Amino acid sequence: MFDFTGKTILVTGAAQGIGKETAKGIVQGGGHVVILDINETIGNTTKNELGNASFYKIDLGDCQNIRKVMAQILSDFDRVDGLINVGGIISKAQFEDISDAEWERTLRINLTGTFTTCSAIYPYFIEKKGGRIVNVSSVAGKIGGGLLGTAAYASSKAGVNGLTKAIAKEGGKYGISCNAVCPSFTNTSMTKSLSEDPEKNAKVIGMIPLGRRAEPVEIAQMILFFASDAASFVNGEIGDCDGGIVLD
Numbered sequence: 001m002f003d004f005t006g007k008t009i010l011v012t013g014a015a016q017g018i019g020k021e022t023a024k025g026i027v028q029g030g031g032h033v034v035i036l037d038i039n040e041t042i043g044n045t046t047k048n049e050l051g052n053a054s055f056y057k058i059d060l061g062d063c064q065n066i067r068k069v070m071a072q073i074l075s076d077f078d079r080v081d082g083l084i085n086v087g088g089i090i091s092k093a094q095f096e097d098i099s100d101a102e103w104e105r106t107l108r109i110n111l112t113g114t115f116t117t118c119s120a121i122y123p124y125f126i127e128k129k130g131g132r133i134v135n136v137s138s139v140a141g142k143i144g145g146g147l148l149g150t151a152a153y154a155s156s157k158a159g160v161n162g163l164t165k166a167i168a169k170e171g172g173k174y175g176i177s178c179n180a181v182c183p184s185f186t187n188t189s190m191t192k193s194l195s196e197d198p199e200k201n202a203k204v205i206g207m208i209p210l211g212r213r214a215e216p217v218e219i220a221q222m223i224l225f226f227a228s229d230a231a232s233f234v235n236g237e238i239g240d241c242d243g244g245i246v247l248d
């Protein structure tokens with residue numbers, strides 16, 4: 001659907017789910033995708049399935065590891081045109097049950113991990129005079145959670161929205177754009193427990209004006225638009241891809 005001919009795009013969390021569909025779209029658009037994920041087995045299977053792809057193991061919860069892997073990628077490839085941050089984890093504990101460790105881990109992987117990949121590539125994009133960053137957030141970051149992810153998750157994703165706007169504001173002068181996509185209930189392993197509970201599933205579907213959950217490819221399409229030249233003047237947009245839950 002979007003043209004990525006000759007481009008190399010990094011996608012975190014691309015072993016499966018929304019990230020995998022995004023990676024697929026880049027290859028289908030003629031680009032090379034670099035899959036970054038903590039899951040080596042699934043990551044390599046996805047790499048082999050997609051063809052024009054590479055795989056690097058990364059732990060988004062470990063800043064030092066992120067900087068090391070990003071530096072390796074920038075030295076291995078002649079050019080990198082975009083960074084798409086999809087990797088993340090859910091946190092489902094009710095507020096009264098959130099431990100300090102749960103809070104810290106959720107913020108570290110979802111928010112600090114996103115900050116660190118952006119920070120690691122930013123000087124390269126400045127030197128290159130441009131680059132497109134897309135962060136995958138969540139409706140939870142706008143409405144205080146409530147579908148599956150709770151306070152720690154919602155806070156991490158609200159942070160991603162703030163980070164996205166800040167990078168858009170500061171990076172614009174270097175030709176760097178930064179946008180975010182906020183999905184709602186999407187059919188991936190992250191939401192398996194919700195899909196398999198008929199009562200909760202019906203409750204959540206009832207909140208979605210389109211009356212169904214999304215397939216991962218439907219989220220990937222919006223991510224790919226933001227990552228492509230078709231969105232050349234779009235910067236700092238927090239785009240809802242949620243079947244109509246957030247009407248702002």
Ligand SMILES: NC(=O)c1ccc[n+]([C@@H]2O[C@H](COP(=O)([O-])OP(=O)(O)OC[C@H]3O[C@@H](n4cnc5c(N)ncnc54)[C@H](O)[C@@H]3O)[C@@H](O)[C@H]2O)c1
Nearest residue numbers: 013015016017018038059060087088138183185186188190
């Ligand atoms: N599925 C939904 O309903 C939904 C809704 C809103 C937002 N999101 C967001 O979309 C993104 C993708 O979620 P998904 O539904 O495809 O989930 P998923 O669990 O299918 O995929 C997440 C990927 O991130 C990787 N990952 C997890 N922790 C990591 C770490 N520490 N380091 C590196 N990689 C790591 C996993 O291995 C996996 O490949 C997430 O950021 C999630 O918060 C999902």
